[in-house]
Amino acid sequence: MKKFADPLLTARNEKRAHVAPLGLRTLWFNTGTLCNIACAHCYIESSPTNDRLLYLTRAEVAAYLDELEEFRPMAEEAGFTGGEPFMNPDILGMLEDAMARGFRALVLTNAMRPMMRPRLREGLVSLRRRFGNSLILRVSLDHYAPALHDAERGEGGFQETLKGLKWLAREGFALHVAGRTCWGEEEETLRQSYAALFREEGVALDAFSEEALVLFPEMDETADVPEITEGCWKILGVKPEAIMCADSRMVVKRKGSPFPVVLSCTLLPYDSRFEMGRSLKESQKPISLNHPHCARFCVLGGASCS
Numbered sequence: 001m002k003k004f005a006d007p008l009l010t011a012r013n014e015k016r017a018h019v020a021p022l023g024l025r026t027l028w029f030n031t032g033t034l035c036n037i038a039c040a041h042c043y044i045e046s047s048p049t050n051d052r053l054l055y056l057t058r059a060e061v062a063a064y065l066d067e068l069e070e071f072r073p074m075a076e077e078a079g080f081t082g083g084e085p086f087m088n089p090d091i092l093g094m095l096e097d098a099m100a101r102g103f104r105a106l107v108l109t110n111a112m113r114p115m116m117r118p119r120l121r122e123g124l125v126s127l128r129r130r131f132g133n134s135l136i137l138r139v140s141l142d143h144y145a146p147a148l149h150d151a152e153r154g155e156g157g158f159q160e161t162l163k164g165l166k167w168l169a170r171e172g173f174a175l176h177v178a179g180r181t182c183w184g185e186e187e188e189t190l191r192q193s194y195a196a197l198f199r200e201e202g203v204a205l206d207a208f209s210e211e212a213l214v215l216f217p218e219m220d221e222t223a224d225v226p227e228i229t230e231g232c233w234k235i236l237g238v239k240p241e242a243i244m245c246a247d248s249r250m251v252v253k254r255k256g257s258p259f260p261v262v263l264s265c266t267l268l269p270y271d272s273r274f275e276m277g278r279s280l281k282e283s284q285k286p287i288s289l290n291h292p293h294c295a296r297f298c299v300l301g302g303a304s305c306s
């Protein structure tokens, strides 16, 4: 039998690991895969032409937010990812709807031109006035040095993102930054260098806080990884409750589909085996870890996209 094929058994005929649903803490929305840029290692292959995941509408998101209310008190956050969320024409309305219901709204953005358009800036400032720190922007700045960020994201990308980040900081938004560790530097060196950049640029962000500066490890997507069995949890000292799909899900709308569906997590947007149903309630079932990403990113790598 091939590896990662059978949802119940591994290639060696051992019981495959599962993650049981605990409820919902964070509900992610993929607002659409279109992005203003095409990064070399974008896990979701976003670009100015990739519309495999369509723009969600405000009404579609609102229906899921209504259902998310049933998952209180655990449910606390709505996450918005893309593509570039600020390209979705309904993004401001979606954020307003999430926060008006009392959820925190976390937006993953490159802080480039789509966010900096006057209508978006005005809208964001008004949301910030109304909802304060319930709105968090997590800006992707791959490295503290322009050359390495630009190697990933295209020339001039660093300066443009920095401009967006500085604007957000000036306006007093709650900010996080997402960087990457793939260039072989020690974490301490990275954090010190980001801290120096933030200081120089007047961005009030604590680079030594793991929440404020999230550093994502690099995973080789082509490397062979072992399958995770039920016995692995104990051997590895990893708890299934700590895995992203224990308490979060992601809503997407596939091209050609008339309605959105709920996926296990943010990491497997195109694999139909990880579609959990149309409603949040239906999505609350155990997840079989039968994708290499489950082993690579979540169980062995210790990385969770959220």
Ligand code: SF4
Pocket: 035, 036, 037, 038, 039, 041, 042, 043, 044, 045, 046, 047, 082, 083, 084, 110, 140
């Ligand atoms: S900015 Fe983000 S979504 Fe867009 S291509 Fe780069 S990594 Fe992908």
Ligand code: SF4
Pocket: 019, 243, 244, 245, 264, 265, 266, 267, 268, 274, 287, 289, 291, 293, 294, 295, 297, 298, 299
């Ligand atoms: S890749 Fe997704 S489904 Fe697999 S373990 Fe990670 S969070 Fe769960």
